[in-house]
């Protein structure tokens with residue numbers, strides 16, 4: 001279905017030097033995520049962006065989210081027409097919770113020469129002190145915090161500055177993040193339209209599988 005996915009990670013020996021890692025639950029993926037990845041790709045001159053759907057989220061009950069493989073498929077559908085985007089199944093293949101530090105260490109084994117930019121929502125980065133081994137994670141990557149318009153930066157700068165050495169943190173304001181997965185799930189539940197908030201293939205898949213109906 002997809003030209004290149006993470007099952008190829010082990011075989012890859014590329015010298016790509018700047019890699020974006022787009023971490024998220026993607027339940028479901030939407031245009032806000034795609035615009036974020038494209039914007040980061042451009043702003044930081046990334047060679048590629050690897051979407052990394054969370055497998056078992058460490059901070060949520062797994063029954064609260066659509067099954068990992070399904071979120072992974074939706075991510076592939078949403079990104080397959082962009083040559084700069086890949087999707088990894090590294091986290092969704094694990095039977096244990098997805099800890100960012102472990103993912104970064106595994107990626108470092110594959111991309112030894114590369115610089116990482118871990119891209120995710122600012123709301124998630126605010127919680128970084130509660131992540132597993134935040135210092136170790138921070139030593140492996142720079143962070144890109146995607147914000148919705150009107151988001152106050154003060155909160156998350158405070159939390160990340162407690163990590164020593166203070167990691168490199170970039171803010172990326174993405175107006176398209178007015179779209180949110182929470183709103184999409186609520187809309188489905190209420191029988192309201194989600195078309196044009198996410199790629200066509202993805203909303204059709206959501207309807208065919210009856211996701212988010214209860």
Ligand code: NAP
Pocket residue numbers: 022023024025026027032033036054057058059098099100101119120121122123124127130131132146177179180181182
């Ligand atoms: P979340 O709490 O579901 O999302 C927090 C906010 O960030 C939401 O507003 C979300 O919007 C937005 N967001 C999430 N991913 C985004 C992305 N890639 N680009 C732009 N906005 C994004 O957070 P999550 O999705 O579960 O986790 C985010 C990342 O942090 C994942 O890679 C996860 O593994 C990592 N994390 C690691 C640990 C740990 O290592 N212990 C703990 C927590 C999170 P939408 O709902 O619209 O996506």
